[in-house]
Amino acid sequence: MIHFESNPQPKMLILYASYGDGHLQVARALKSAMEELGNFRTVMIDLMAESHPWLNEMTRRFYLKSYTNMPSLYGWMYDFTKPMKHDSWFGGLLHSFGKDKIKRILLAEQPDIVVHTFPSFALPELKRSNGFHPPSYAVITDFDLHCRWVHPSIDRYYVATEDLKQELAKLGISNQAVQVTGIPLKRGFRAAVPSTELYHRYNLNPNNPIILIMAGAQGVMPDAAPICSMLLDDAHVQVVLVCGRNLPLKNTIQQLFQHHSGKSRLCVLGYVDAIHELMALSDCLVTKPGGVTLSEGITAGLPLFIYRPVPGQEKQNAQYLAAKGAASISYEAAELASQILKLVHDPLRLTNSKLSIKRLPSSQTAADSIVLDILSNIRIIEKASTL
Known part of the structure; x- marks a missing residue:
């Protein structure tokens, strides 16, 4: 005993x-x-x-x-x-x-x-x-x-x-x-709310949709550059790209999109510990389907877009949430960009997507x-x- x-x-x-x-x-x-x-x-x-x-x-x-x-x-x-x-x-x-x-x-x-x-x-x-x-x-x-x-x-x-x-x-x-x-989840998700201070901190405009793209802790999500390019072709959206620990990806994106710097159109970051702050400001989340990141997005009430989920637990995570109406899966950059833009510019579609998210247990x-x-x-x- x-x-x-x-x-x-x-x-x-x-x-x-x-x-x-x-x-x-x-x-x-x-x-x-x-x-x-x-x-x-x-x-x-x-x-x-x-x-x-x-x-x-x-x-x-x-x-x-x-x-x-x-x-x-x-x-x-x-x-x-x-x-x-x-x-x-x-x-x-x-x-x-x-x-x-x-x-x-x-x-x-x-x-x-x-x-x-x-x-x-x-x-x-x-x-x-x-x-x-x-x-x-x-x-x-x-x-x-x-x-x-x-x-x-x-x-x-x-x-x-x-x-x-x-x-x-x-x-x-x-x-x-x-x-x-x-x-x-980390404790910040208990009290994450948008504020004027946060918008200023990340140089974002509260009046335009904000699309948060998380490339994973190691920054391995493919096609980050073309996805950003297609989204930024729409003059009314802003993109926040979190590159994780992939410094070469961060530097490449910053060089490719220098013309967007300082205009609240593109924010490129490395590893972010306070990710709850960015989720509080965003209208949707594009991510690899790891269990923790998906739970963060669900808790923040964000419609989820999953790009090219790899076979294994992440693909199973993606398929589970897609079946619940809480996530969209795509395998082509153009398809992903189109899905996102349709959502953020359609208030009814955005509301219905968020309602599907709320039906899932919050973490x-x-x-x-x-x-x-x-x-x-x-x-x-x-x-x-x-x-």
Whole structure:
């Protein structure tokens, strides 16, 4: 039996991964929610990077390369492994990475709670072998369910939609073990509203439509230049392009569109931490369909345009939201530009699109809901252990 010492501030260990930016963002949002409650005892660890740094770097580069240069290969791997079970040969292999490291982390950190924002379940695997570990929770960071997330030793799952909860139920996970909370977002999304100060900060005109294009944390969305060009041919719109960490893309776009600088027509930015500010000002969002970015757009009430979703979880995210009437998918730059311009110049179409967005669960309070639920559950377990 697990023994919990009475502690008004239980320690939370968050295990994430650096395959993309979303898992880290979710981890940070949960840490921030704990700190908002006055609890500063959260530890974040990239388990794969800590336990197998060389293998982590190699697989991370393979992920990025296959994702951008060989998307069909990545999509095939995703679809092939999607139904795998935790106790299959390959599932067991994936969950085995970091076992020795997590043992040392448990001894060093003595956490009361473990939260996974990436489906690498070395810790739950340990529970099967020695019967001991703190309660484990999983925060699923997409709108699509890959069975790598499903493990019998996870105590509770937090998901974006009721549909995901139903999918888990079909796989034998009880309703009590799944909470529909949305995907945790940074705290700025709780109070993001347009203001005169923000319009001035980004040199934007509040009287003309603003189209926000997010190329992803690594700036890998294709055709950014022609998309901007086609949109800017309409003299009544403004474009904000966020290039992420892709400095060459940022420099190229700035050079190509110098004639728009200073006229509130094009704003080109690198990595933006306060993305909630730009979303508060915008009329729609063009993005890669990562789960966190889509949740940010939904929470901001923005119609979503998804361009060339690659096979895998992002294509599944895109198709799910398109089926809900909350997103448009396109594969050609001209098609995308046409869809956007039709929307921003048609008040009725814009209103209907925003209504479809509002029907989806908001993630505005997801981080708070998850943390409060975990802390409540810990108190129940702690009380039971004393009986």
